[in-house]
Amino acid sequence: MACNTTVEEWDYAIQILKRPPSEYAGTDKFPDMNKVYYRLKFSYDKLRGDKIKSCFKYCCLFSEDCLISKRDLIDCWIGEGFLDEFEGRLVINQGYSIINTLLRACLLEEDGNDYVKMHDVIRDMAVWIAREVEKENENFLVCASSGLTEAVEARKWEGVRRMSLMDNKIKNLPEAPQCSSLITLFLNGNWIRKIPHDFFQYMSSLKSFKPL
Known part of the structure; x- marks a missing residue:
C-alpha cells in the first residue's frame, strides 16, 4: 500500500481493510484461514498485472529469511518466462523494475544493494495464495x-x-x-x-x- 499516492486511493484502502474477512472473495472456500492474510492480500491484489504477481509468488519458493540475490531472482524470472522484454539489458532492467515495485509495496525487503528477502508473514501469505487460493492455476x-x-x-x-x-x-x-x-x-x-x-x-x- 506504500504505492498509494492520492487521498482517494488511501480512503479506498482504509475502507477495504475495515471489511470483515467474511466479505473477501474466496473466504467461503477457506473459512479457517487467518484473517490477517486477507488484509495482507490487499497489497497483493493491488499489484498491476499478472506478471508482477507471478514474480511475487515465485519468491515464496526460497526459504524463510533467505537472502535472495536480485540478479539470481531476475535470472529465475527470465527462465520462467515472466519477463516480456527480449533484449539483454532491457529484460534485466525490467526485472529490477519489478523488484522495486515489490519493495515499494512492502512485499519484499531490501538487504543492502544486491539482496532482498521476504518477511516471514508475507512469505506465508504468498505460499497460501500460491498453494490454496490460486491452486488451480499455480x-x-x-x-x-x-x-x-x-x-x-x-x-x-x-x-x-x-x-x-x-x-x-x-x-x-x-x-x-x-x-x-x-x-x-x-x-x-x-x-x-x-x-x-x-x-x-x-x-x-x-x-x-x-x-x-
Whole structure:
C-alpha cells in the first residue's frame, strides 16, 4: 500500500481493510484461514498485472529469511518466462523494475544493494495464495527449511508446477516421479549424494532447476 499516492486511493484502502474477512472473495472456500492474510492480500491484489504477481509468488519458493540475490531472482524470472522484454539489458532492467515495485509495496525487503528477502508473514501469505487460493492455476508445493530427511513421496509430485525442497536434510530422491507439469524445482541445500538416472524422465516442462 506504500504505492498509494492520492487521498482517494488511501480512503479506498482504509475502507477495504475495515471489511470483515467474511466479505473477501474466496473466504467461503477457506473459512479457517487467518484473517490477517486477507488484509495482507490487499497489497497483493493491488499489484498491476499478472506478471508482477507471478514474480511475487515465485519468491515464496526460497526459504524463510533467505537472502535472495536480485540478479539470481531476475535470472529465475527470465527462465520462467515472466519477463516480456527480449533484449539483454532491457529484460534485466525490467526485472529490477519489478523488484522495486515489490519493495515499494512492502512485499519484499531490501538487504543492502544486491539482496532482498521476504518477511516471514508475507512469505506465508504468498505460499497460501500460491498453494490454496490460486491452486488451480499455480499448484505450488513448498517445503523449504521444513526439516525433511526424505523427499516428498513421488505420488505427491503429480500435477505440481513449482516445488521447493531447499534447505532440508534430504539424502535420496524418488525415481522417475510423474511430474510432467513441473516447471521449477529447488533442491539446493540438501544432503543428496546422487540423483537417480531416471529422475528427470517425466519432467518435460522443467525450466528452472536449482541443484545440490
